[in-house]
Amino acid sequence: MLLSAAFAVLIGTQSLPPGSARTLSPTAQPAQPANQPKPFEFKDGDRIVWLGNTLVEREQRYGYWETALIAANADKNLTVRNLGWSGDTVFGDARAGFDNAAKGYERMVSLTLELKPTVIFVNFGSNEAFGGKEGLPKFEKGLEKLLDSLRPANARVFLLTPIPVEKSASLSDPKALNDKLAIYSGAIKAIAEKRGLPLADLFHNFQNIRSSGPFTDNGMHLTEAGYKEFAPFFTNSLVQPGTVASGEKLEPLRQAIIAKNEQFFNKWRPQNETYLFGFRKHEQGKNAKEIVEFDPFIAKAEDEIAKIRKSLNK
Structure with missing residues (x-):
């Protein structure tokens, strides 16, 4: 696209939402680059x-x-x-x-x-x-x-x-x-x-x-x-x-995307990252190898997204 x-x-x-015109500062239309x-x-x-x-x-x-x-x-x-x-x-x-x-x-x-x-x-x-x-x-x-x-x-x-x-x-x-x-x-x-x-x-x-x-x-x-x-x-x-597509039709896709995002977030920002990678890694750093174990869950979520995405064209 x-x-x-x-x-x-x-x-x-377009006009501003009701009651909001006085709360947002006026701005000029952007010039063409x-x-x-x-x-x-x-x-x-x-x-x-x-x-x-x-x-x-x-x-x-x-x-x-x-x-x-x-x-x-x-x-x-x-x-x-x-x-x-x-x-x-x-x-x-x-x-x-x-x-x-x-x-x-x-x-x-x-x-x-x-x-x-x-x-x-x-x-x-x-x-x-x-x-x-x-x-x-x-x-x-x-x-x-x-x-x-x-x-x-x-x-x-x-x-x-x-x-x-x-x-x-x-x-x-x-x-x-x-x-x-x-x-x-x-x-x-x-x-x-x-x-x-x-x-x-x-x-x-x-x-x-x-x-x-x-x-x-x-x-x-x-x-x-x-x-x-x-x-x-x-x-x-x-x-x-x-x-x-309508919002209702896209809801399964949105839920699959949220599930994928959660798994990826858990991988790149684990709650105990100070112990895994930071200044306290001498305590639990050996467990950092478990981070890659999120990959199968991310891949599974991506498969679900792809399945739903393809159905939108039918």
């Missing part, structure tokens, strides 16, 4: 890795976006691995654990390359945006460095901007933060244009949702309802009109 053009359709002039990227198309056998912070990590719990992606390409064998980490940045800060940020960054890049992706979705900026204009140059440099570090994968890279925040009990006035997010989203778009990469402008697109919220549990992090509500934005960008 041609994604770059399809995503552009989402940046429209001078260096228009080549059309983005998924290929049979693509191995997709999602990198990002809380938005990406929590999606694996619910699977609505991954389900939309797989269903939109039901004629292709796609695999998706979610490497999102709550609170993370382009510098790998949250992944550092008891080590320094450099170790977290190294871990993020090395694991991504180890998965041998052919497509990488990169979604950062929401945490860095708290740094405001002063922190923007550091973020831009960090994103450029990350993209350079991922080049050995020879993968097609897809950039995503942060989503806007909404008014909530813990965030009474989101305008100031949305203004910062708009700046960082603009920087991501500029980098995408410079490198000729496709981009999904979630910051602008998600302000076009018609129905009322809330869609987050604290103004910033999507609830299950939020992921479900926003899934059509991905679906509409990934398929041609008239080919989208």
